[in-house]
Amino acid sequence: MSLKTPPPALEAPIKSDVVTILEPARGWQPINFAELWHYSELLWFMALRDIQVRYKQTVLGLAWAIIQPVCTMLVFSIFFGKFGKIPSDGLPYPVFVFCALLPWQLFANTMGQAGSSLVTNANLLKKVYFPRLIIPLAAALSGVVDFAVAFVVLLAMMLCYGIVPGWAALTVPLFLLFAVTAALSVGLWLSALNVQYRDVRYAIPFLTQIWLFVTPVAYPSSMVPDKWRLLYALNPMAGVVEGFRWALLGKAAPPVGVMLVSFVATLVLLIGGLFYFRRMEDTFADVA
Amino acid sequence: MSDLAIRVENLGKRYQLGQRDPYKTLRESLSGIWQAPLRRLQNRAASEESLFWALRDVSFEVKRGEVVGIIGRNGAGKSTLLKILSRITGLTTGRIEIHGRVGSLLEVGTGFHPELTGRENIFMNGAILGMRRAEVKRKFDEIVAFSEVEKFIDTPVKHYSSGMYTRLAFSVAAHMEPEILIVDEVLAVGDMAFQQKCLGKMNEVAHAGRTVLFVSHNMAAVETLCSRAILLNQGLVEFDGSQTDGVRHYYDAGQETSVEGVYIADEASLRNARAPRIAKATVTAEPDYKNGQFPIGAPLVFEVQCACPNESVMPSLGIAIENKRGVRIVTLHSKCAPHLLARSAPGMVSFVCRVPKLALAPGQYVVKLGWDDDGEVGELVENALTFTVLPSDYFGNSGKRVGGVVLCEQEWRMVPPSESLPASDRADREVRREGAENEYVEMAPRRA
Numbered sequence: 001m002s003l004k005t006p007p008p009a010l011e012a013p014i015k016s017d018v019v020t021i022l023e024p025a026r027g028w029q030p031i032n033f034a035e036l037w038h039y040s041e042l043l044w045f046m047a048l049r050d051i052q053v054r055y056k057q058t059v060l061g062l063a064w065a066i067i068q069p070v071c072t073m074l075v076f077s078i079f080f081g082k083f084g085k086i087p088s089d090g091l092p093y094p095v096f097v098f099c100a101l102l103p104w105q106l107f108a109n110t111m112g113q114a115g116s117s118l119v120t121n122a123n124l125l126k127k128v129y130f131p132r133l134i135i136p137l138a139a140a141l142s143g144v145v146d147f148a149v150a151f152v153v154l155l156a157m158m159l160c161y162g163i164v165p166g167w168a169a170l171t172v173p174l175f176l177l178f179a180v181t182a183a184l185s186v187g188l189w190l191s192a193l194n195v196q197y198r199d200v201r202y203a204i205p206f207l208t209q210i211w212l213f214v215t216p217v218a219y220p221s222s223m224v225p226d227k228w229r230l231l232y233a234l235n236p237m238a239g240v241v242e243g244f245r246w247a248l249l250g251k252a253a254p255p256v257g258v259m260l261v262s263f264v265a266t267l268v269l270l271i272g273g274l275f276y277f278r279r280m281e282d283t284f285a286d287v288a
Numbered sequence: 289m290s291d292l293a294i295r296v297e298n299l300g301k302r303y304q305l306g307q308r309d310p311y312k313t314l315r316e317s318l319s320g321i322w323q324a325p326l327r328r329l330q331n332r333a334a335s336e337e338s339l340f341w342a343l344r345d346v347s348f349e350v351k352r353g354e355v356v357g358i359i360g361r362n363g364a365g366k367s368t369l370l371k372i373l374s375r376i377t378g379l380t381t382g383r384i385e386i387h388g389r390v391g392s393l394l395e396v397g398t399g400f401h402p403e404l405t406g407r408e409n410i411f412m413n414g415a416i417l418g419m420r421r422a423e424v425k426r427k428f429d430e431i432v433a434f435s436e437v438e439k440f441i442d443t444p445v446k447h448y449s450s451g452m453y454t455r456l457a458f459s460v461a462a463h464m465e466p467e468i469l470i471v472d473e474v475l476a477v478g479d480m481a482f483q484q485k486c487l488g489k490m491n492e493v494a495h496a497g498r499t500v501l502f503v504s505h506n507m508a509a510v511e512t513l514c515s516r517a518i519l520l521n522q523g524l525v526e527f528d529g530s531q532t533d534g535v536r537h538y539y540d541a542g543q544e545t546s547v548e549g550v551y552i553a554d555e556a557s558l559r560n561a562r563a564p565r566i567a568k569a570t571v572t573a574e575p576d577y578k579n580g581q582f583p584i585g586a587p588l589v590f591e592v593q594c595a596c597p598n599e600s601v602m603p604s605l606g607i608a609i610e611n612k613r614g615v616r617i618v619t620l621h622s623k624c625a626p627h628l629l630a631r632s633a634p635g636m637v638s639f640v641c642r643v644p645k646l647a648l649a650p651g652q653y654v655v656k657l658g659w660d661d662d663g664e665v666g667e668l669v670e671n672a673l674t675f676t677v678l679p680s681d682y683f684g685n686s687g688k689r690v691g692g693v694v695l696c697e698q699e700w701r702m703v704p705p706s707e708s709l710p711a712s713d714r715a716d717r718e719v720r721r722e723g724a725e726n727e728y729v730e731m732a733p734r735r736a
Contacts, residue, residue: 018389020386020390022378022384022385023379045416049404052408056403123398130418283377286303
């Protein structure tokens, strides 16, 4: 027994009055926000880890956050804007698309990452306890960095086209939050489902693709006939994307109706997702 | 009441068995919805068999400052119990009351990311173990010093040697200060020195007045560290009392219920096999050890039955003995006996291999079986057999544990410094001379 360094001295155990009761889970449990707050540091660390690790050992690094939307924007501008002559509410088509692509990619990436987060972190689930909600939350937080980087490019583009945002631009953080929440609420469902049904892994790319078409990224939502407009707005991203365009590009009237419906749809998804997640939480370690 | 740390009442944990995969596909579940009423009825009948109680009616109380060893065979429910107490998995029945902050250590280095530096991983791992950032910051220097990786603290841990990695991971865990510590034996990884360090740390924790639950197969550690032992057997508490009695019960129970040392192939798979299949295998030791537990050096006898459906393939059989860490100690192969290579009629062929002298160190061993036809592998059965070698005084070494994977005869001499020849030369010659003598003695009967 050779100890080079003396073992650290232990302090006397701190007496606390924490009493934990464990009982079989019955039915639908509420979220324990106090506990979630207690683990907020872990949330921060995990989000930080995701960010730090994401572009490790890549040549282009964070540039990927720009390359992806810019390339998509170019392709869309050429095929949909130039050849397809798709209307863009009187705005230059490239800016029109790029402004929508940013929240869209934030949503798509976050949804995908949150959706697969529990399975990717299965080793954690099986070895340590912490509120499982931290994992998809961290995945959702970490996506914002990519968004911020690409946002700079958007500002530069707007400058080139001579578009100056008005006061409405101050609402951008709100729409950002809206987009992350929408992604998280879908991600919660997907992640909890993914633990039990690995079908989700194959469904996510497919879902993302379909979702892009039903979101007004490449086209304005004004293309959708009026009678379908509210149904269309059930897609949370319809409200988010229209909101971004309104806030940054100064489209005439704010699409209040669409946004309201989208918001309510997100809220329902989120609350449902939280409860479903909570219900499945206890079994994650057994089936992950 | 205030000195109560943990109270477990009628704890039960049920798992569903018999599913091909632990997770379902969405289709299975969706079709289940349509046929719900009927399916549920059918399931109820079938489910009784496929339900498995990992723990049943487990009740006990732990007082503040007690150090309790949880012992039992593999599959007795020890790990399940720890997982429930550390809230990793839910419980099916019962109630648990825990007074105080719980820190659980089921694995060292959980959440370590290879791309992050040692420094970043310390904070990350600390947060995962439930330590506050300020707490980690305060102990940071201590943690680094304990791990002995100061120089590489800003290097990504993927460049660490496995020893450095484990040391760093362990020192983070060692600086947790929960009121109740739950430790699985996964701690006993790494080299001897590191294991000693872990146990030393455990010992210190145990004496600092903390409540500790400690799962281990290392009975010596349980006896020295713990003041009490709970023996689990097939999900039930079989014994709860002093650690010495607990360890004795553990050994006694092992004698009766052990199914070590026997392998029987799944019958369905044998029925339609076209190629030879290993049907049954046993390992025993002479003179009469049949329960898979042998003292050091007892002659081992492997008996393997191969079902050969036709004579086109005549397998030669390999038996590999590995220790618990997956290190292969020895391979026995029927190729080494050329007279066995003749093809025989179809039917059940029995291979018997006797190993007269194999002095494995005390511990658990795993046997891998396989047959091949002229080097082409036909079937490989991992973990076919397990057996345990118990300490005994085989080589007159009075059962002292000195490490290593095998024991051997050893002859020692000491040359006092007063003799004029350089000691190494002399010793060398002495040994050689003795070796020659031994050889002569052993060869003698053969010459005659």
